[in-house]
Amino acid sequence: MVxxxxxxxxLMRLLPVEGYFGSRSDAMNEKVKQQVLTQLGLLDPWYTxxxxxxxxxxxxxxxxxxxxxxxxxxxxEIIASKAGYSLGFGLAALILQKLIGLPLGxxxxxxxxxxxxxxxxxxxxxINAVPEAVYFLMIQLYVSDxxxxxxxxxxxxxxxxxLPVICLALGGIATDALWMRRYMVDEMNKDYILLAxxxxxxxxxxxxxxxxxxxxxxxxxxxxxxxxxxxxxxxYVESLFSIPGMGGLLVxxxxxxxxxxxxxxxxLFSAMSVGxxxxxxxxxxxxxxxxRLAGKKESR
Amino acid sequence: xxxxxGQRILSAENLVVKFNLRGQTLTxxxxxxxDLYKGESLAIVGESGSGKSVFTKSFLGLLDNNGWIxxxxxxxxxxxxxxxxxxxxxxxxxxxxxxxxKRESEWLPVRGKRIAMIFQxxxxxxxxxxxxxxxxxxxxxxxxxxTAAEEKRRVLELLADVGIQDPEMRIKQYPHEFxxxxxxxxxxxxxxxxxxxxxxCDEPTTALDVTIQAQILSLLKRLQREHQLTVVYITHDLGVxxxxxxxxxxxxxxxxxxxxxxAEVFHDPRHPYTIALLLSLPQLGVRGEExxxxxxxxxxxxxxxxxxxxxxxxxxxxxxxxxxxxxYFAVSPTHKARTWLLDPRAPKVAPPPQLRNIKNLSHLRLDxxxxx
Numbered sequence: 001m002v003x004x005x006x007x008x009x010x011l012m013r014l015l016p017v018e019g020y021f022g023s024r025s026d027a028m029n030e031k032v033k034q035q036v037l038t039q040l041g042l043l044d045p046w047y048t049x050x051x052x053x054x055x056x057x058x059x060x061x062x063x064x065x066x067x068x069x070x071x072x073x074x075x076x077e078i079i080a081s082k083a084g085y086s087l088g089f090g091l092a093a094l095i096l097q098k099l100i101g102l103p104l105g106x107x108x109x110x111x112x113x114x115x116x117x118x119x120x121x122x123x124x125x126x127i128n129a130v131p132e133a134v135y136f137l138m139i140q141l142y143v144s145d146x147x148x149x150x151x152x153x154x155x156x157x158x159x160x161x162x163l164p165v166i167c168l169a170l171g172g173i174a175t176d177a178l179w180m181r182r183y184m185v186d187e188m189n190k191d192y193i194l195l196a197x198x199x200x201x202x203x204x205x206x207x208x209x210x211x212x213x214x215x216x217x218x219x220x221x222x223x224x225x226x227x228x229x230x231x232x233x234x235x236y237v238e239s240l241f242s243i244p245g246m247g248g249l250l251v252x253x254x255x256x257x258x259x260x261x262x263x264x265x266x267x268l269f270s271a272m273s274v275g276x277x278x279x280x281x282x283x284x285x286x287x288x289x290x291x292r293l294a295g296k297k298e299s300r
Numbered sequence: 301x302x303x304x305x306g307q308r309i310l311s312a313e314n315l316v317v318k319f320n321l322r323g324q325t326l327t328x329x330x331x332x333x334x335d336l337y338k339g340e341s342l343a344i345v346g347e348s349g350s351g352k353s354v355f356t357k358s359f360l361g362l363l364d365n366n367g368w369i370x371x372x373x374x375x376x377x378x379x380x381x382x383x384x385x386x387x388x389x390x391x392x393x394x395x396x397x398x399x400x401x402k403r404e405s406e407w408l409p410v411r412g413k414r415i416a417m418i419f420q421x422x423x424x425x426x427x428x429x430x431x432x433x434x435x436x437x438x439x440x441x442x443x444x445x446x447t448a449a450e451e452k453r454r455v456l457e458l459l460a461d462v463g464i465q466d467p468e469m470r471i472k473q474y475p476h477e478f479x480x481x482x483x484x485x486x487x488x489x490x491x492x493x494x495x496x497x498x499x500x501c502d503e504p505t506t507a508l509d510v511t512i513q514a515q516i517l518s519l520l521k522r523l524q525r526e527h528q529l530t531v532v533y534i535t536h537d538l539g540v541x542x543x544x545x546x547x548x549x550x551x552x553x554x555x556x557x558x559x560x561x562x563a564e565v566f567h568d569p570r571h572p573y574t575i576a577l578l579l580s581l582p583q584l585g586v587r588g589e590e591x592x593x594x595x596x597x598x599x600x601x602x603x604x605x606x607x608x609x610x611x612x613x614x615x616x617x618x619x620x621x622x623x624x625x626x627x628y629f630a631v632s633p634t635h636k637a638r639t640w641l642l643d644p645r646a647p648k649v650a651p652p653p654q655l656r657n658i659k660n661l662s663h664l665r666l667d668x669x670x671x672x
Contacts, residue, residue: 191424198360199439199490200412203404209438210427217429289474290428 004270053263075264079246083231086238086245090230092161093168101173102219105180109215110207112185120177127174136167136240153241164241168234172226176219183215190214217287224283225276232269309497309530310336310359315372315399317354317363317554326601328354330554330609331372336498341524341531343541343562345577346551349598352534355551356500359398359415361407374398376410413443416491420503422483426475432459432486433471439493458489463519481512485519492523499524500532505540517544538581542566547634550574553599553609559628560635568651570629570637572614575651584654592654608639616641616649 108120127135143163144150150160187193188211196206231246238247250269253261285291317329329351336342344352357363359374375395401407419425426435436458437451446454452471459467462485475483484504491499501520505513521544524531533544541548541562548565550558550573558571569575576594578584585591596613599605608614611621620626620640629642640646 191419191421192427194362195417195419195425195487195490196427196438197362198411198417199493200408200410200442201438202408210430214427214429288429289431290476 004266075261078261079249079264079268082244082246082249085243086234086247087231089161089164089168089237089243089245090234091227092165093172094226094230096165096169097172097176100169101176102180102216104173104177105182106184106207106212106215108177108181109184109188109211112181117181120181124174124178127171132171132236135170136236139163139167140240153243160241164237164243167237167240180215180219183218184211187211187214213287217284220283220287221280224279225273228272228276228279231272307338308335309338310374310376312355312358313373313375315355315358315374316370317351317358317367318370319364319367321366321602324602327370327604328367328554328601329358330605332551332554332556334549334556334559336530336532338497338530339524339528340546341521341533341544342547342549343533343535343545344549344551344556345536345538345541347536347598349601350551351554352551353502354554356417356502356532356534359498359500360411360417361398361401361404362411362417369399372399376414409443412439412491412496413494414496415498415500416494416496417500417502418484418487418491418504421507422480422487423507425487426483428475431472431474432478436486436489436493439490443494454493455489458492459486461492461523462486462489463515464489480508481515484508484512484516488516488519488523492527495527496529498530498532500534502534503536504533506535506537513540520544538578550577553605554601555609555638557610557639558635558637560631560637564632564635568631568635569655570631570635570642571610571639572616572641573610574637575655576613578655579652584657618646 104120108117111117140163147159149163153160153164184207188207193206193210196210197203201209232250234245235247235251237243238245250262250265252258253265281291312332312334315329315332316327319326319328332351332355334355344355346352354363354367358369359376363369374397376398377395398410426432433452433455436455440446440454440458441451444450455471456467459470464470464482464485470478475486478486488504499520504520505516508516517540520531523529531544533540535541545562547559547561549556550565550571552571552573558565558569558574560568565574566578569578573594576592579592580594582591594613599609599612606625607623608617608621608626611617614621618640620643626638626640626643628636628638630636631642641649
């Protein structure tokens with residue numbers, strides 16, 4: 001994580017300095033430019049800058065202030081104001097996705113080769129084959145028209161939350177159903193499923209007690225990461241429904257060379273991925289008794 | 301073991317099992333008839349694909365989804381605990397035909413409770429995510445209403461019975477904390493949970509190393525004795541057969557070609573396939589000479605088989621072997637084989653002299669080999 005942030009920090013410094021002056025670049029003379037740069041501390045050698053950055057971060061929890069995007073506003077504040085939206089929509093979509101995707105996968109596996117399985121597969125294929133942009137747009141245009149729901153997001157209008165959430169969840173439902181079905185089918189062919197049936201268990205009890213839990217374990221690992229990453233938002237859905245979320249922030253920040261904002265976001269995202277992976281492993285450990293953290297009692 | 305007629309516990313009659321594979325129909329069992337007697341141990345031997353597993357799985361309704369019982373019957377006594385014997389005295393309901401079972405609900409009271417099964421590989425037959433105690437307890441709980449305490453008591457009892465030390469601690473452990481032999485003991489405990497009448501062991505020792513094999517077999521023998529079990533062993537290890545079986549059924553291409561007591565089949569084999577099978581025992585080989593192997597390969601079960609399925613690989617095959625399926629010829633009251641060679645009109649074929657080397661069955665036991 002430290003390495004990622006430091007590397008991005010240095011890379012940002014390699015960009016041409018013109019970016020820092022924004023549209024006023026042409027109007028400034030050389031002296032003013034130098035002054036701005038000095039003020040920002042950009043003329044110091046790179047290692048001094050890097051050290052200063054880390055010192056502020058660790059000692060004061062300070063992620064710096066935005067230079068261009070919203071000049072002078074602390075980055076933490078900018079991110080916090082946007083992350084709330086993305087987190088809200090993202091979590092809602094994630095819950096919807098798991099609530100529909102996982103049971104769909106389970107049902108598809110149980111009725112493998114039957115109508116329901118084929119219907120589900122068609123859905124998965126469609127979602128993966130058609131570019132998001134196309135079906136998001138169709139949903140926005142036609143569904144909102146059909147139900148007379150607002151096309152754009154408006155704070156306080158509960159109906160306007162629905163479509164973005166559905167859009168966000170559609171792709172995830174397909175992925176979840178696909179993997180859940182696959183893991184279920186894998187599990188169903190295991191010997192212990194046959195043994196469980198030979199004990200005299202009903203096939204629904206077998207699917208529930210033996211197949212589903214075992215199939216869920218590999219799914220569980222990705223869960224924490226998915227939860228955390230709802231923060232980063234979706235560029236497309238957010239711009240389509242004009243939700244002031246995180247989606248476009250990173251792109252904008254890089255384009256406009258708002259170094260400190262980029263750093264703050266990279267810091268956040270890399271912390272999120274590392275944390276997510278760790279949580280994922282911990283979840284796995286809870287679900288699967290065979291997995292233990294190294295250092296603990298080694299089995300067999 | 302004394303085999304008293306009339307103590308039949310299960311009998312399969314003209315059982316035909318078919319599978320649908322990629323649009324083609326495969327006949328896995330071609331009219332198998334076999335009786336199982338109370339308290340005996342029967343070994344079913346035969347090469348892979350001869351229908352051994354399919355045959356026993358059909359007793360439990362555990363055929364794969366693409367398989368079905370096409371013809372025939374599997375008669376099994378009704379459960380005296382469930383059914384009223386007054387009814388059975390009227391002669392109608394005493395036996396039920398497992399081959400007619402269609403719904404899962406019909407099978408549930410049989411599976412685990414009356415017929416239990418042990419599978420080949422103990423490494424994969426336990427759910428890795430559930431404790432041993434839960435998995436054994438589950439088998440008991442499915443057929444008995446009981447409190448958690450009763451369930452636990454039964455699990456402890458079972459674990460002790462299959463020879464697992466320190467059951468109190470083991471009960472909370474997961475399968476990966478057990479060795480292969482221990483896991484097979486756990487699988488046996490699961491099978492024994494409801495005191496079944498028939499125990500089917502599908503290659504119970506194939507996945508284990510030799511010393512553990514011996515332990516597991518003696519465990520199975522002890523359990524059989526103590527609980528008056530009827531045990532069916534499926535195996536291709538003739539050493540195991542010699543060690544545990546009272547009777548042997550030799551299967552080839554979906555049919556029982558020879559059936560007899562252990563001694564009869566080993567010392568006086570009549571079907572050419574049985575003879576060939578015994579000849580290929582490595583213990584009969586002479587140092588420096590190539591070991592015997594059966595020429596050719598088993599017939600294609602997708603096509604209908606005419607005559608004796610083994611005829612094409614049999615050097616002594618008669619013309620009749622290619623035309624008509626041989627009936628069973630009785631050699632003794634307990635020994636019969638399906639080959640035209642036993643017909644009174646058939647020429648006498650002397651058994652290969654090497655077979656005389658199988659003098660003492662005990663030498664065959666457990667890879668001891670035949671010592672000179």
